Amino acid sequence: METNKVNADVQASDQVRSPSGVSILWREIVRDKVALVSLILLVLTCLFVYGISFFLKQSEIVTVDLFAIHQAPNEQFLLGTDYGGRDVFGQLIIGTRNSLSIGILVTIISGTVGILLGLISGYFGGHIDNAAMRLVDFFMVLPTLMIVIVFVTIVSDYSIWSFSLIMSSFLWMGIARLIRSKALQERELDYVQASKTLGSSNFKIMFTQVLPNLSSIIIVTMTLNLAANIGIESGLSFLGFGFPESTPSLGTLISYARNPQTLEFRWWIWLPAAILILILMLAINNVGQALKRATDARQRRG
Amino acid sequence: MAFLEVKDLQVYFPIKGGFFNRTVGHIKAVDGVSFSLEQGKTYGLVGESGSGKSTTGRAIIGLENVTSGQVLFEGKDITSMKSKTKDLRKDIQMIFQDPYSSLNPKKRVLDIIAEPLRNFENHSKQEEKKQVQDLLELVGLSPESIFKYPHQFSGGQRQRIGVARALALKPKLIIADEPVSALDVSVQAQVLNFMREIQDQLNLTYLLISHDLGIIKHMCDHIGIMYKGRYVEEGTKDEIFTNPHHIYSKRLVAAIPDINPRMREKQYRYRQEVQEEYNQSYNDYFDQEGLAYSLQSISDTHKVALPKRG
Amino acid sequence: MWKFIVRRLFVTFPQIVLLSIIIFILAQMMPGDALTGLIDPNIDPAAIEQQRERLGLNNPWYVQYADWVKGAVQGDLGQSFRYKMPVTELIEQRMINTFWLSLLTLIFTYVMAIPLGIISGRWNDTWLDRAITGYTYIGFAAPLFITALLMVWIFGFHFGWFPTGGSVAPGLTPGTFEYFMSKLQHLLLPAFSMAVITTVSTVQYLRSEIIDTKQKDFIITARAKGAPESRVYNRHIFRNSLLPIAAFFGYEISGLIGGSVFIETIFAFPGMGKLFLDSVLLRDFSVVSSVVLIFGIAAILGALLSDIILSIVDPRIRIK
Numbered sequence: 001m002e003t004n005k006v007n008a009d010v011q012a013s014d015q016v017r018s019p020s021g022v023s024i025l026w027r028e029i030v031r032d033k034v035a036l037v038s039l040i041l042l043v044l045t046c047l048f049v050y051g052i053s054f055f056l057k058q059s060e061i062v063t064v065d066l067f068a069i070h071q072a073p074n075e076q077f078l079l080g081t082d083y084g085g086r087d088v089f090g091q092l093i094i095g096t097r098n099s100l101s102i103g104i105l106v107t108i109i110s111g112t113v114g115i116l117l118g119l120i121s122g123y124f125g126g127h128i129d130n131a132a133m134r135l136v137d138f139f140m141v142l143p144t145l146m147i148v149i150v151f152v153t154i155v156s157d158y159s160i161w162s163f164s165l166i167m168s169s170f171l172w173m174g175i176a177r178l179i180r181s182k183a184l185q186e187r188e189l190d191y192v193q194a195s196k197t198l199g200s201s202n203f204k205i206m207f208t209q210v211l212p213n214l215s216s217i218i219i220v221t222m223t224l225n226l227a228a229n230i231g232i233e234s235g236l237s238f239l240g241f242g243f244p245e246s247t248p249s250l251g252t253l254i255s256y257a258r259n260p261q262t263l264e265f266r267w268w269i270w271l272p273a274a275i276l277i278l279i280l281m282l283a284i285n286n287v288g289q290a291l292k293r294a295t296d297a298r299q300r301r302g
Numbered sequence: 303m304a305f306l307e308v309k310d311l312q313v314y315f316p317i318k319g320g321f322f323n324r325t326v327g328h329i330k331a332v333d334g335v336s337f338s339l340e341q342g343k344t345y346g347l348v349g350e351s352g353s354g355k356s357t358t359g360r361a362i363i364g365l366e367n368v369t370s371g372q373v374l375f376e377g378k379d380i381t382s383m384k385s386k387t388k389d390l391r392k393d394i395q396m397i398f399q400d401p402y403s404s405l406n407p408k409k410r411v412l413d414i415i416a417e418p419l420r421n422f423e424n425h426s427k428q429e430e431k432k433q434v435q436d437l438l439e440l441v442g443l444s445p446e447s448i449f450k451y452p453h454q455f456s457g458g459q460r461q462r463i464g465v466a467r468a469l470a471l472k473p474k475l476i477i478a479d480e481p482v483s484a485l486d487v488s489v490q491a492q493v494l495n496f497m498r499e500i501q502d503q504l505n506l507t508y509l510l511i512s513h514d515l516g517i518i519k520h521m522c523d524h525i526g527i528m529y530k531g532r533y534v535e536e537g538t539k540d541e542i543f544t545n546p547h548h549i550y551s552k553r554l555v556a557a558i559p560d561i562n563p564r565m566r567e568k569q570y571r572y573r574q575e576v577q578e579e580y581n582q583s584y585n586d587y588f589d590q591e592g593l594a595y596s597l598q599s600i601s602d603t604h605k606v607a608l609p610k611r612g
Numbered sequence: 613m614w615k616f617i618v619r620r621l622f623v624t625f626p627q628i629v630l631l632s633i634i635i636f637i638l639a640q641m642m643p644g645d646a647l648t649g650l651i652d653p654n655i656d657p658a659a660i661e662q663q664r665e666r667l668g669l670n671n672p673w674y675v676q677y678a679d680w681v682k683g684a685v686q687g688d689l690g691q692s693f694r695y696k697m698p699v700t701e702l703i704e705q706r707m708i709n710t711f712w713l714s715l716l717t718l719i720f721t722y723v724m725a726i727p728l729g730i731i732s733g734r735w736n737d738t739w740l741d742r743a744i745t746g747y748t749y750i751g752f753a754a755p756l757f758i759t760a761l762l763m764v765w766i767f768g769f770h771f772g773w774f775p776t777g778g779s780v781a782p783g784l785t786p787g788t789f790e791y792f793m794s795k796l797q798h799l800l801l802p803a804f805s806m807a808v809i810t811t812v813s814t815v816q817y818l819r820s821e822i823i824d825t826k827q828k829d830f831i832i833t834a835r836a837k838g839a840p841e842s843r844v845y846n847r848h849i850f851r852n853s854l855l856p857i858a859a860f861f862g863y864e865i866s867g868l869i870g871g872s873v874f875i876e877t878i879f880a881f882p883g884m885g886k887l888f889l890d891s892v893l894l895r896d897f898s899v900v901s902s903v904v905l906i907f908g909i910a911a912i913l914g915a916l917l918s919d920i921i922l923s924i925v926d927p928r929i930r931i932k
């Protein structure tokens with residue numbers, strides 16, 4: 001046997017990063033101009049919205065001022081006022097902040113549930129998997145929106161938290177299914193078998209061996225889910241079953257358009273919020289799609 | 303007391319089907335296999351694809367559920383994967399066929415090789431690093447590689463990492479399932495020779511699974527030949543290669559290509575003779591279902607699957 | 613195939629039972645019960661108690677559940693608290709409206725999606741394809757209610773091309789041609805608004821199917837042999853892509869249900885979705901649970917139907 005180190009051809013470059021990981025995702029975004037612009041836009045929006053709302057007082061903005069109702073945009077109120085004389089621009093800032101925050105919260109809660117269930121289901125397979133997938137099938141066909149609305153009306157201590165929990169409990173299925181199918185593939189790989197022979201417990205294998213290999217797919221799905229969840233939250237708020245008026249979200253502002261008068265003649269109240277949601281969702285989706293391409297080697301651009 | 307003893311091992315896989323996805327039958331991947339290993343020796347398991355070699359190896363180490371039969375390691379029953387026997391299993395390790403999928407791509411070499419150490423032994427970070435570096439040195443890789451990821455190594459190097467990981471717990475028995483079949487031919491010999499070298503150094507016992515008789519001949523002291531989940535013949539290397547009894551073994555041995563070009567013609571004719579004999583006497587060696595009979599001893603070490611006569 | 617269908621039915625039945633249990637539990641959690649709709653609150657409490665006993669409202673929950681299911685199966689969904697009329701009667705006309713709306717939406721969806729998908733797949737990477745892909749990108753991101761609001765605002769209010777509310781102009785006699793045209797006119801914009809969004813997934817599916825097909829050997833062979841390429845092509849695409857798409861309609865139902873709540877609210881269209889929302893606001897919970905039950909069963913049956921049709925047209929699906 002040759003005793004010299006068979007190591008010559010391993011270049012000691014800067015490649016001490018895990019492969020197909022965060023670095024690839026990042027590279028794809030930088031290569032994709034639209035996604036890059038979207039990302040910058042998102043970061044700026046977040047900074048702006050979270051920064052400014054630090055100085056704005058939510059309670060002040062949502063206080064009714066009957067002497068200033070339905071004003072068109074003017075110097076004092078950049079985007080006019082609503083039927084309670086409240087500053088639309090201020091509500092827009094706070095609404096964006098609230099929408100983003102709740103979107104992130106719901107994405108994290110539902111994502112965690114979905115990932116846990118999918119991982120367990122796919123890793124163990126068999127009866128556990130069968131039962132879990134029947135459950136997913138069932139939740140998928142439920143008229144989710146309506147059930148959420150019913151829940152929202154009958155829950156007694158209604159708050160941001162209970163609202164997030166209600167939303168999350170009907171939004172974990174997609175990611176559970178995805179993670180499950182990936183975990184099913186992953187568990188057949190020899191590194192999982194090897195871990196078993198090396199004495200690692202199933203729990204340890206699932207979370208320290210399999211989960212890291214799903215990280216990029218999780219990032220992608222969570223990003224796309226974030227966009228979807230912001231949409232769902234604003235939809236619920238639009239119908240009047242999301243945030244209370246004292247905690248405006250973007251959907252709350254748009255909901256004023258349920259009044260035909262407002263819809264037709266007072267565009268400044270709802271249109272900016274509608275456009276803002278469109279832009280936010282497009283931007284997040286752009287980033288998500290670029291990330292998705294990055295996880296699929298065939299579609300990668302660079 | 304044998305070092306490792308496998309007694310009448312059966313591993314069946316259910317075939318699902320029918321209305322409610324119930325079990326409608328079984329694939330008898332391993333069907334009544336018995337053999338024993340001697341410490342410090344290499345035992346070869348040969349057979350064509352699907353004959354149940356891998357399943358046998360995986361059942362011994364606990365990756366498959368054993369349907370019936372027993373696996374005794376140094377006299378202790380390790381058949382079921384219970385926590386009680388888990389500690390015994392650190393004496394048995396495995397080298398996997400595919401050097402690409404058997405190393406977690408997201409882990410550094412340090413974490414890969416230290417995984418078994420973290421499960422069974424309590425070391426400080428420093429000690430652990432030192433041990434991993436020693437292991438790397440042992441398998442002929444540079445100790446500086448510990449912070450690299452698997453994709454930065456070649457196939458042969460990865461297989462060495464796999465070996466280092468298997469050696470971490472100082473096992474006594476290593477099950478190597480086609481350890482070199484995924485490697486370039488030029489690298490195969492390197493890895494095999496290196497495996498023999500550490501065998502002498504560490505007094506290892508190998509269960510070597512392969513369908514390549516050349517490799518088996520090169521490496522093994524004892525050999526078992528499997529066909530459709532059963533043993534057809536077992537013996538020492540000499541017995542199998544110079545005096546095969548079962549018609550199936552004869553055919554396998556005859557199929558080994560001869561390097562000497564002058565012998566080719568002769569070998570070709572010999573191979574044809576064996577093939578003819580195989581066709582003619584197939585029914586004498588296999589039962590109605592085409593399975594091998596149970597083993598009969600024809601010497602101390604040599605056993606052949608023949609029908610019971612008288 | 614029969615095996616698949618029967619096995620699929622064995623999944624459907626528990627789904628419906630589970631759905632009904634969930635709705636029953638929700639209904640129990642909702643304030644008010646069947647009596648709330650029937651009597652005047654100023655009546656003597658003892659008399660109320662007597663009434664409760666008579667109506668079986670003091671029975672254990674499983675007896676009540678059984679009664680409720682028995683009623684529902686026979687078409688008795690209870691009384692509306694607000695309108696003091698049987699829920700079934702209240703729902704009937706709304707259901708018909710929503711049915712037409714959904715049907716027209718589906719028709720629009722396929723009429724738009726199929727040509728767009730085929731164009732974008734066959735001539736991929738042309739400017740036309742890029743425009744269509746751009747549309748799917750935006751359509752994928754845009755929430756339905758925002759699209760619908762913009763549609764109403766622009767085409768309804770600003771240009772005045774379409775009515776902005778109701779399901780038919782008042783004062784027309786049912787059965788006449790004007791009546792029919794008015795109905796249709798009221799359906800067009802809402803159905804189109806929803807279709808703009810539901811089209812997206814179908815266009816994307818069709819586009820990638822066609823691009824995949826293009827690379828397949830038999831198309832290349834046919835091309836090499838000089839066979840009329842478009843014939844081979846069309847037949848293949850029809851068999852492998854269009855039939856499955858046609859079968860997807862059942863899966864679309866759950867999307868349409870969610871959509872109908874938004875669309876009917878925005879267009880003030882008297883259908884099930886709006887009825888649901890109004891009833892929630894009015895706390896008319898017997899109506900609420902009935903609507904959820906009907907929509908839920910519709911979605912379950914839709915998925916069942918699509919699964920069965922797909923298993924016939926595309927055997928690959930059956931494996932799952």
Ligand SMILES: Nc1ncnc2c1ncn2[C@@H]1O[C@H](COP(=O)(O)OP(=O)(O)OP(=O)(O)O)[C@@H](O)[C@H]1O
Nearest residue numbers: 315329331349350351352353354355356357358513
């Ligand atoms: N998990 C499983 N489920 C069902 N059948 C299996 C499973 N694993 C193996 N089998 C079947 O058991 C039989 C023996 O397989 P095994 O992998 O042990 O063969 P092998 O001798 O290692 O073949 P090869 O040389 O191809 O690796 C085969 O028929 C295989 O299809």
Ligand SMILES: [Mg+2]
Nearest residue numbers: 355356357479
């Ligand atoms: Mg094998």
